[in-house]
Amino acid sequence: MVHWSAEEKQLIASVWSKVNVAECGAEALARLLIVYPWTQRVFASFGNLSSPTAIIGNPKVRAHGKKVLTSFGEAVKNLDNIKVTYAKLPELHCEKLHVDPENFRLLGDILIIVLASHFARDFTPACQFAWQKLVGVVAHALARKYH
Amino acid sequence: MTLTQAEKATVVTIWAKVATQADAIGAESLERLFSSYPQTKTYFPHFDLSQGSAQLRGHGSKVMNAIGEAVKHIDDIRGALAKLSELHAYILRVDPVNFKLLSHCILCSVAARYPSDFTPEVHAAWDKFLSSVSSVLTEKYR
Numbered sequence: 001m002v003h004w005s006a007e008e009k010q011l012i013a014s015v016w017s018k019v020n021v022a023e024c025g026a027e028a029l030a031r032l033l034i035v036y037p038w039t040q041r042v043f044a045s046f047g048n049l050s051s052p053t054a055i056i057g058n059p060k061v062r063a064h065g066k067k068v069l070t071s072f073g074e075a076v077k078n079l080d081n082i083k084v085t086y087a088k089l090p091e092l093h094c095e096k097l098h099v100d101p102e103n104f105r106l107l108g109d110i111l112i113i114v115l116a117s118h119f120a121r122d123f124t125p126a127c128q129f130a131w132q133k134l135v136g137v138v139a140h141a142l143a144r145k146y147h
Numbered sequence: 148m149t150l151t152q153a154e155k156a157t158v159v160t161i162w163a164k165v166a167t168q169a170d171a172i173g174a175e176s177l178e179r180l181f182s183s184y185p186q187t188k189t190y191f192p193h194f195d196l197s198q199g200s201a202q203l204r205g206h207g208s209k210v211m212n213a214i215g216e217a218v219k220h221i222d223d224i225r226g227a228l229a230k231l232s233e234l235h236a237y238i239l240r241v242d243p244v245n246f247k248l249l250s251h252c253i254l255c256s257v258a259a260r261y262p263s264d265f266t267p268e269v270h271a272a273w274d275k276f277l278s279s280v281s282s283v284l285t286e287k288y289r
Binding site for chain 2: 027030031034035052055056109112113114116117118119120121123125126128129132
């Protein structure tokens with residue numbers, strides 16, 4: 001089980017309380033697909049991903065980004081129980097979706113950059129540390145049932 | 148992964164802004180690196196790494212100056228950073244994984260200071276550029 005200090009929990013919660021999940025999720029997923037275009041491979045059914053503008057405006061990308069970050073919010077609410085919170089998701093990503101777990105790491109880092117751009121100087125190095133730990137734990141939880 | 152003309156232009160344009168705060172961004176990036184990835188401190192046992200330390204600021208400036216050189220010679224990054232490439236390969240021998248970590252922290256610092264400029268296209272171009280720089284710095288490792 002991951003140990004979270006009181007400070008880490010507070011830093012995570014205080015940032016999360018100010019996050020617009022729909023906007024932030026959409027932006028993070030769009031940036032993933034733009035900055036690392038090979039990640040588009042799992043989104044063949046999403047329609048037009050031919051340019052950054054197309055990706056940013058794509059309603060399926062926006063909806064899926066919101067879905068992903070909403071799910072991420074479950075981890076934030078259950079820091080001491082992330083493995084249990086994500087009981088079904090690992091199998092889904094491995095067996096149904098066939099997503100390379102490296103993508104979880106990439107999306108986690110993109111999310112951090114999005115947070116940095118939204119919170120600017122408030123996203124201190126200490127804040128980043130807590131969030132890097134969180135995205136790492138989430139990525140690990142999603143990847144642990146791969147076979 | 149070579150930079151397109153458009154990406155090079157994007158990097159150069161943003162650098163003009165970033166350069167005005169290069170020293171601060173360099174120091175902040177290192178601070179983020181050592182804080183989020185404590186294992187990177189193993190390369191600096193001889194440094195005072197406390198926030199605001201002169202050595203941290205000095206080294207941050209060094210890193211950003213090198214990046215500035217790469218921007219200035221963006222059509223020949225390999226030529227511009229040839230000496231640094233040898234330094235990292237034969238003397239410093241920083242494990243290649245750490246270049247990604249520092250690049251990520253530089254992007255965080257730039258995003259935090261220039262949020263409206265740091266569009267997805269700019270983000271992509273800079274990620275690719277720093278990746279190129281990292282490749283050049285590690286290409287003589289073996």
